[in-house]
Amino acid sequence: MTTTMPRSLGVAARYGQRHPRLVDVLVAVSWVLMTTPTLLLTASTPTFGWVAGVAFGSVVILVAVCLVLFRRRRPLFAFWVTFVITLPLAVVSPDLLNLAAAYCVFAIAVYDSVRRAWLAAAASASVTVLVSVTYLFVDPPLSMPGVGTSRIGDVIAYAVTGLLVLLVALLWGQNSGNRRRYIAGLLEHARHLERERDQQAQLAALAERSRIARDVHDIVSHSLSVIVRLADGASAVFDREPQRAKEAIGQLGGVARSSLTEMRRVIGVLESTPNSAAPQAGTGFDDLPRLIEVYRGIGLPVELQLSGDAPPQPGVQVAVFRVVQEALTNALRHASAPTTVSVLVETDDDVGVTVQNDGAPPTIQPDGHVGRGLVGMHERAALYGGSLAAGPDGEGRWTVRLILPGAGR
Numbered sequence: 001m002t003t004t005m006p007r008s009l010g011v012a013a014r015y016g017q018r019h020p021r022l023v024d025v026l027v028a029v030s031w032v033l034m035t036t037p038t039l040l041l042t043a044s045t046p047t048f049g050w051v052a053g054v055a056f057g058s059v060v061i062l063v064a065v066c067l068v069l070f071r072r073r074r075p076l077f078a079f080w081v082t083f084v085i086t087l088p089l090a091v092v093s094p095d096l097l098n099l100a101a102a103y104c105v106f107a108i109a110v111y112d113s114v115r116r117a118w119l120a121a122a123a124s125a126s127v128t129v130l131v132s133v134t135y136l137f138v139d140p141p142l143s144m145p146g147v148g149t150s151r152i153g154d155v156i157a158y159a160v161t162g163l164l165v166l167l168v169a170l171l172w173g174q175n176s177g178n179r180r181r182y183i184a185g186l187l188e189h190a191r192h193l194e195r196e197r198d199q200q201a202q203l204a205a206l207a208e209r210s211r212i213a214r215d216v217h218d219i220v221s222h223s224l225s226v227i228v229r230l231a232d233g234a235s236a237v238f239d240r241e242p243q244r245a246k247e248a249i250g251q252l253g254g255v256a257r258s259s260l261t262e263m264r265r266v267i268g269v270l271e272s273t274p275n276s277a278a279p280q281a282g283t284g285f286d287d288l289p290r291l292i293e294v295y296r297g298i299g300l301p302v303e304l305q306l307s308g309d310a311p312p313q314p315g316v317q318v319a320v321f322r323v324v325q326e327a328l329t330n331a332l333r334h335a336s337a338p339t340t341v342s343v344l345v346e347t348d349d350d351v352g353v354t355v356q357n358d359g360a361p362p363t364i365q366p367d368g369h370v371g372r373g374l375v376g377m378h379e380r381a382a383l384y385g386g387s388l389a390a391g392p393d394g395e396g397r398w399t400v401r402l403i404l405p406g407a408g409r
Contacts, residue, residue: 028064035060063100071107079104079120098162102169109173121170125163132159222329223259227252229298251297285310285317295328308347316407319380320353326373327355327400335359353402360398
């Protein structure tokens, strides 16, 4: 749906928006000027006299003050005050009542609501019609030409003029008020979009920090576990089998260099924030055999079975690699003398990863690293709409099962 932007305001309207107090003064002055002729006419008639004229002038000034002070902040209050004060003036001329009400009806439509403006206009119009009908049966206070048909014509002219003034004020105020509310709605919508954009940026930053935390955990926890095991093995056989110790130290250097490369990549993420699904060196589907060889080299009896081709999404390949790495590291740390560790990766329509070892301890008391690793595996599974389960199967085997629906296509 296309949003139609309102047309720009004219020069006078823009000036009025910048100087609202001046507009209020002009409104009051116009009200006084428009009512002054009737004031002078009423004061010159024998029926009222100068005393009534002075009283009428005081009422006019009071109404002007009410219009100025309250028509923007309290338009409905200003209408009722003005309506009550000018109601006796309808005896002099219905035009005076309608003119004062028209100012307030316009203000209600602009600053309050269109519905209340229609109700206020209806109240004023009802009084106008009632007073006009009364003029047909009671001698009017002001001199009106003729009686009969001519008098009826004057009364109709009074009523139609008053109703037209109210209608013009109402429609003009409704148009201005709707425009004002429409622009306010657009501004509020823009503020909402800004807040939503900021929230999305914060969520993206939190997601990126979580991904970086997973990567740091993978590098530090997994790599250091392997390095510690290689160092312990080399130290244990150094005197008896120096050749095996030398091989272990060589593997240790390779793992350390690989970890250093990955740590530099993570630091690069902090500086440039690349796409989290981008390919990561050394953590793809084709790197699984190399990972298995590293764990075999430190004494973990791992068997790898691959079924299917590499998933097309680089992020899925990274998730598979990290889940296998986490499961093997946990087996290295916590498994009780495992004789078989099997890794099965299936990549048909769905991607499935199953890692089992037969050395599941009777009770599991994970430390902080294992807890973070399990959380990381669940987060990687949820990222691609998958599921992950980890725990003993009741037959002395610890099983980690990852399923990513449709990720193999």
